Amino acid sequence: AQSVTQLDSQVPVFEEAPVELRCNYSSSVSVYLFWYVQYPNQGLQLLLKYLSGSTLVKGINGFEAEFNKSQTSFHLRKPSVHISDTAEYFCAVSERGSQGNLIFGKGTKLSVKP
Amino acid sequence: KAGVTQTPRYLIKTRGQQVTLSCSPISGHRSVSWYQQTPGQGLQFLFEYFSETQRNKGNFPGRFSGRQFSNSRSEMNVSTLELGDSALYLCASSPIAGAVYEQYFGPGTRLTVT
Numbered sequence: 001a002q003s004v005t006q007l008d009s010q011v012p013v014f015e016e017a018p019v020e021l022r023c024n025y026s027s028s029v030s031v032y033l034f035w036y037v038q039y040p041n042q043g044l045q046l047l048l049k050y051l052s053g054s055t056l057v058k059g060i061n062g063f064e065a066e067f068n069k070s071q072t073s074f075h076l077r078k079p080s081v082h083i084s085d086t087a088e089y090f091c092a093v094s095e096r097g098s099q100g101n102l103i104f105g106k107g108t109k110l111s112v113k114p
Numbered sequence: 115k116a117g118v119t120q121t122p123r124y125l126i127k128t129r130g131q132q133v134t135l136s137c138s139p140i141s142g143h144r145s146v147s148w149y150q151q152t153p154g155q156g157l158q159f160l161f162e163y164f165s166e167t168q169r170n171k172g173n174f175p176g177r178f179s180g181r182q183f184s185n186s187r188s189e190m191n192v193s194t195l196e197l198g199d200s201a202l203y204l205c206a207s208s209p210i211a212g213a214v215y216e217q218y219f220g221p222g223t224r225l226t227v228t
Binding site: 032036041043044045049099105107 | 156159162204
């Protein structure tokens, strides 16, 4: 069965510093991979997605992620964070050819300090 | 294009009551999926509706049900509410069934059960 592990529940970082949020998944078949962001009292906003092709995926707000099939990882990175990036980030997976629902990780709370 | 809308945004109910939540998808989208988000269990898939038919269901008790209307709007119902049903309920719409790669989330309905 597919599963997603987000290795850090909380990541504090100073403004303008780089950040990496880690995500590992488990699946026996090919997958689609996603990163979502959730601001307080809001729904989920898609940051980026990997469907196929280039393993380096660029998303909104300066975020990017790299799909590593051998390590079954999909880590999210940003070279320089802003206070406004403070939010919770969710990694999600869906198996190709499946019924098509998302399996989410438990989330990583990113806290950007001035 | 208007996004996914959910009503009401906040709801307080008493244990044992029932509740109905509504989701209006993006215009032209025919699939609606529902997710429950709690601090303990995280984000979990409830069910997906397409063309007024439930096509996929997560691991939730029968107290959780849903339906979809001919205009693609969807409702979910929870009967005999329990304290543990307190959660943020998110719906997501996509153009066709199972299209997680083209799925957009609404702002959610925050349900509190007292």
